[in-house]
Amino acid sequence: MQIPAKPINEQDRLLELQQLKLMHTEADANFDIITRLASAICDVPIALISLIDADKQWFKSKTGWDICDTERDISFCAHAILQPKDITIIPDSRLDERFKDNPLLTSDYPVIFYTGVPLLTKKGNAIGTLCIIDHKPKTLSNSQITSLKDLASQVESLFELRKSNLQLREVESLLQKKNEQLRKFAGTVSHDMKMPLANMILTTDILKAKYAPSFDEQGNNYLSYLKQSSFSLSEYIDNLLSYYESEELTVQNLEVFDLHDLLEDIIDLLNINEDYIINLPENGIDIQTNKSALNQILLNLITNSLKYNDKETGIIDINCVEDHAYYYIQVSDNGKGIPQDKIESIFDLFSTASETDNKGKKGNGIGLSTVRNLVHSLDGIISVSSKEKEGATFDFTIKKVSA
Incomplete structure (x- = not known):
């Protein structure tokens, strides 16, 4: 052989x-x-x-x-x-x-x-x-x-x-590891920045309260700008933290709750003035899902509808229906709408549809990306349709959890 x-x-x-x-x-x-x-x-x-x-x-x-x-x-x-x-x-x-x-x-x-x-x-x-x-x-x-x-x-x-x-x-595993490292880094940096920012805001208030008579008008304006900038950065950090925390949420921690009650709590929290009309679903509906996740989704969408509404009377319509497998929720408004060239990227991180909101502040493009993450965590999908200057409609689903 x-x-x-x-x-x-x-x-x-x-x-x-x-x-x-x-x-x-x-x-x-x-x-x-x-x-x-x-x-x-x-x-x-x-x-x-x-x-x-x-x-x-x-x-x-x-x-x-x-x-x-x-x-x-x-x-x-x-x-x-x-x-x-x-x-x-x-x-x-x-x-x-x-x-x-x-x-x-x-x-x-x-x-x-x-x-x-x-x-x-x-x-x-x-x-x-x-x-x-x-x-x-x-x-x-x-x-x-x-x-x-x-x-x-x-x-x-x-x-x-x-x-x-x-x-x-192998590439996917490497990207997941890198993304996890980035998420931890962003979370750590964001948490570490919140305390110095709070100190800056507090110090600005002390300076203004104690030394305002000693400053001229321009000096006091500088203090106001400093405080406003600190608040804007603090809000940005909060949104960034929410975005990364949303990636960890799952459909676990289920609760059964009335959607009307949740929406009324959000409306009370936002302290909406008389220039807005919010129409809730006609019929009450009990939902079983992660309440914290849905609360954050609706809070983001309703807040955006309020911030980017340029009409004399802002109108927000919220509807919900269900079938054997999903809840279907819709939030629509009569606001500025979204330019067609922004529709495709509206859910991308740091993407914004409008230069400024109705108070002249520029968005950071984190909120809707967070919303998408949360909807996906609930085994759902989200989409948007809009006509510029006429309003926008966000439709999303939440998968029902088998008993």
Whole structure:
């Protein structure tokens, strides 16, 4: 018996095999279909997808074969990969000096006929074979040989697809780690900034109360600007914290509550003046979900409707219906609306639809991104429709939780 030699690219070949992470994995229907087809097309009892490791030959897929692996030294496929660009056809292994006294020839089901197509990576390394076996001498027609090569190409495509998927998972995992680091960094920095900002606001009030008579009008204006800027930065930090905290919320912590009661609490909190009309859903509806998440969603949407309304009388309509699977909630207004070129990006972080609100303040583009995160955390989706100068409508769903 002739022990198969090692290819000159052995280390590179083994490295690519390891990167695929296919050895000793569960059966895969995609590969099994190919071995069944190979067996049927070539009219043989056995078809295998073999992977040649450093010392072993392991079968990723097998039709008509019970053995999971063999030693590489007795492997027919280990010979086949030595000619990576050619198909290896052995009509009768008993007549081939390479396989004299090979244990696979003396078993109850001897490997007499063998044909193997090397399975190549993009770099040209043969990491295994698609092979067929019979217990008696045999020959293949040209069409059978062509079909076997075509099936081998499909196996190679599956290998490449797996490699791409593994790479994507690694990138996704890395991005998740980086995002988590960024979230923690932003949270830490934001928390650390809140106390100095509070001190700045308090110090500004003390300076104004104690030394206002000593300052001229411009000096007092500077103090007002400083306080206003501190409040704006504090609000920005609060919104940033809400955004990152929203990524951690889930549909857990369920409560059953009346939507009317929640909306009335929000309206009381906002202390809305007489220039606005808010129409609540006609019928009361009990909702079971994460109350804190829904409260923050509605608070953001209603606040935006108030801040960006330029009409003499602002109108906000809130509706809710349900079916067996979802709650459907709609918040619409008659405000400034959203420019069409902003619709696509309105939920992106730091994206704003309007230069300033009705008090002349510029938004920070965090609120609606937070809303989207919260809706997604409740297994829902959100969308917006708008006509500029006529108003905007936000529709979102909340998935019902099975009891």
